[in-house]
Amino acid sequence: MRIALTGSSGKLGTVVARELRASGHEVIGLDVIGTRSADFVQVDLTDYGQVVDALTAVNDTHDGFDALVHLGAIPAPGIRPDVATFHNNMPATFNVFWAAIRLGIRKIVYASSETVLGLPFDVPPPYIPxxxxxxxxxxxxxxxxxxxxxxxxxxxxxxxPDVSITALRFSNVMVPEDYAEFPSFDADARARKWNLWGYIDARDGAQAIARALEVAPPGFARFIIAAADTVMSRPNAELIAEVFPEVPVKAGVGEHETLLSIDKARRLLGFDPQHSWRDEV
Structure with missing residues (x-):
């Protein structure tokens, strides 16, 4: 496929671009920052005209896209003032979705977020996982x-009804260079309780995107995308008892199994995370 990738210069986007290209797809990156090249276009996603033009053609380098992967955004709370975050992220996503649909792109995969689950869980979750x-x-x-x-x-x-939009609720994105810090997390169970001790290796994030591009049917679906394990060496039973003692626990939670359930992504996308910090440290 020829794929438009917004946010191609970001932490996840750079890995997604590399992995999709390695799988044989043609990927053209769209981002507000990046190095000039034949497969990158500098675009302000909050400007609808720029988005339409970039998705149509730039200097006749392509004649449209088969799919869109939208990762471009201010990537977390607290980086910029709240109003700036809203005024950037919401218009950017509307512009990208609206332009893609108007231009006949029928396959869209984009980064939603684990934060919609209730992070930082100052109000405990309704159940675990x-x-x-x-x-x-x-x-x-x-x-x-x-x-x-x-x-x-x-x-x-x-x-x-012929459009497919898949929302991937990514956990905290990590790359191998991040894993050296993980053993220090055990000292304080509350330091990483804000996302139930979850994470996602960027390479597995790219796998989830690739699977959604391949198999997602028309319609909308949302999926939690996390690693198969937690960031902790301490067992889940101990962590939950210390931090969330009143929260009901579903049967079958493993010792280090992710508490951000990826069962739906496994079942419907064929998502199968391959990378763990435990193999890197």
Whole structure:
């Protein structure tokens, strides 16, 4: 496929571009920053005209796209003021979705976020492991935008039943260079409780995107995307008893198994995370 990739210069985007190209796809990166090349276009996603032009053709380098992967955003709360986060992320996603659909792109995969599950869990989750079955609980403006984006996607596919939009609720993205710090997390169970001790290796994030591009049918679906394990050496039973003693625990939670359930992604996308920090440290 020829794939437009927004946010191609980001932490996840650079790995996604590399992995998709290695799989044989043609990837053209779209981002507000990046190095000039034949497969990169500098685009301000908050400017609809620029988005339309970039998705149509730039200097006749291509004649449109088969799919869109949208990762471009201010990537977390607290980086910029709340209003700046909203005014960047919400218009950017609307522009990208709207332009793609208008231009006939029928396969869209994008980065939603684990934050819609209720992070930082100052209000405990309804149960553990968390999954996609309970209503969104945004606790920040960043997360509110992610919830609004999912709501927008639901309506867009209702209007356009032939369009596929897949929201991947990525956990905290990590690369191998990050893993040296992980053993220090054991000292304080509360230091990483904010996302139930979860993470996702960027290479497995790219795998989830590739699977969604390949198999997601028309319509909207949301999936939690996390590593198969936690960031902790301490067992889950000990962590939950210390930090979330009143939260119901579903049967079958393994000693170090992720508490951000990836069962749905495994079942419907064929997602199968291959990378663990335990293999790197």
């Amino acid at each position: 968390v999954d996609e079955e309970y209503p969104a609980r945004p606790e920040s403006v960043y997360s509110l935008v992610k919830h609004l984006e999912e709501t927008m996607a639901i309506e867009l596919v209702r209007w356009h």
